[in-house]
Amino acid sequence: MRTPITRRTLLVSGATAGAAALLGVPAASADGREHREAVVTPLAEVLDGGEQVTSLAISSPALHRADRSSLAVSTFAVHVTATNPLSGEIAYEQDRVVTAASWTRRGAVALELEHGWGVDGGGTLQYMGAHGRNVVLDLDYAITQVEPLRGRGGGGAVVLDSFRQGRLSDPEVDAFAHHATASGLNYRLFSPVGGGGRDGAALVVWLHGGGEGGLLTGGYDYYDNEAQLRANRGALGFATPEAQDVFGGAYVLAPQATSAWMQDGDGFAPLVLEAIEEVVAAHRIDRSRIHVVGCSNGGYMSLKLVAEYPETFASSVPICCGIGARDGSGGYFVSDDELAAMTTPTWLVASADDTTLDPEDNTVYAHERIDGSIMSLYDDVTWDGNTFPGHWSWIYVARNDPHHDGASIWEWMATTKR
Incomplete structure (x- = not known):
């Protein structure tokens, strides 16, 4: 074992x-x-x-x-x-x-x-x-x-x-309890103070990027349930007092892939759903307010989950996502038909200077095919006086910066129900 x-x-x-x-x-x-x-x-x-x-x-x-x-x-x-x-x-x-x-x-x-x-x-x-x-x-x-x-x-x-x-x-990281599903998928869970209203609290599912999964090849046996919280503020942003106030209390679930989501989207999708179901069964959560957010590999996985389970999520926020080569020749793929069939409210975020996953081929392409989707396409990733690599547009979501029609991305998520 x-x-x-x-x-x-x-x-x-x-x-x-x-x-x-x-x-x-x-x-x-x-x-x-x-x-x-x-x-x-x-x-x-x-x-x-x-x-x-x-x-x-x-x-x-x-x-x-x-x-x-x-x-x-x-x-x-x-x-x-x-x-x-x-x-x-x-x-x-x-x-x-x-x-x-x-x-x-x-x-x-x-x-x-x-x-x-x-x-x-x-x-x-x-x-x-x-x-x-x-x-x-x-x-x-x-x-x-x-x-x-x-x-x-x-x-x-x-x-x-x-x-x-x-x-x-690290108080913010330590606030997320350690868990693993019955199938052995690691996840961390932040629990809000209070029940989140009459129907229960919202649940935000954060899907990490490719660098935060396990490493079980090349003679390594590394699966730590840590990196998905420590590498960036993606999950932590939703656990801040500011975000909790916007959502009226929300659980934050951060599963960890054993490798990278893009390596086996078909295999990981039911494992992530299992984690969601275990958390919902154990806590007072409003099933009409389950939101999925992911960056890079996780941006792909957020789209994959919506394609596989169209009735599960209240909203989807793919950040600097990948959708795969259009001929399906790559290791991961979200088809044009799947994108066109999506009815889950979707807000895509990326930066135009992203050199890791080209925003035109991925984010813009998906936006043009998901009916009614919102897109925030930044020129670069600059925050608090620092300019970061263009792929790091998750910083904006973690800081609640994207806005549309007078609402921030957190406010839009918090008021969106399935």
Whole structure:
């Protein structure tokens, strides 16, 4: 039986020599021990360009004795080594820039790290181009206390001798519970607060891109139920307070393909439907408000599901989708007849500069054949001052940017029923 690989617990890390010895100061201790261990928790966020470790929390009973005014940006130094768990190769190794240092309400040290689009050394995933997969990295954070903290009331210097790394924390990702269907398809599920109204809550099904599936070929046995949430904000956007307010509460289902949806659309369609049915059976969900949204491979799969199960979905949002070669010679295909027969309300999204799946051959082509469909075709993918690859138009949907006839895409979905 396959054992799923997860990276929810990271490697243990620590200084090779005691910080007190390195700083040349005695480590005073209220309990008489010189050894001062701290737990380091990497805190991550899924940004528009993918998940990054954006800060660290350092906690230790010893810190309760520290004079808070003595903490500075230069007190601690941070070094990270990221290793690909499949190849064993180091993806990156470098110092992280500490941009701010502060105290939490619980008396831990919070170190803000430089992060954002174009900043190296923060990513939690590596794209293995030869296999077309994103793999969650093993991250080893080494912390060095460069300067001692003053003790309160003139007490001895507070120095942490060793650091033990804790579990990676990303509150948005962690809010999605881990599940697998009876057939073994992984999925993550976000559950709303409250029941979502008299008839139950809406259900948004997020279908990931090709890079977020499992890798069960080439001698690998990797199926982690993580990458579909960590690679981009596609699923997470619908779990934000803003989206939940628009929908009046919505479950968000994010299944994970064992490979890529495009590799076996006929085989994956009933497996995704099984996941939907299991979630609907277990929760109070309004069957008239089940929405399917997908990007790239998932954009194809959203169309495939609508073609296979035309009475299931209230709306379909294919983003930068693929529909296959028109002669059906490729590994995936949505026929002209299937497109013309679609009656599920459809809103297609893409960027004109997409070089991965040509928008004219895919998004525009589908739009012209799906009666009554809406299309948002952007010039490029620019958000918050950053310009991303043209294929990444899912950013716009995750940020509720597309609008039509005065309604945002979330509002349109939320008010559309089957």
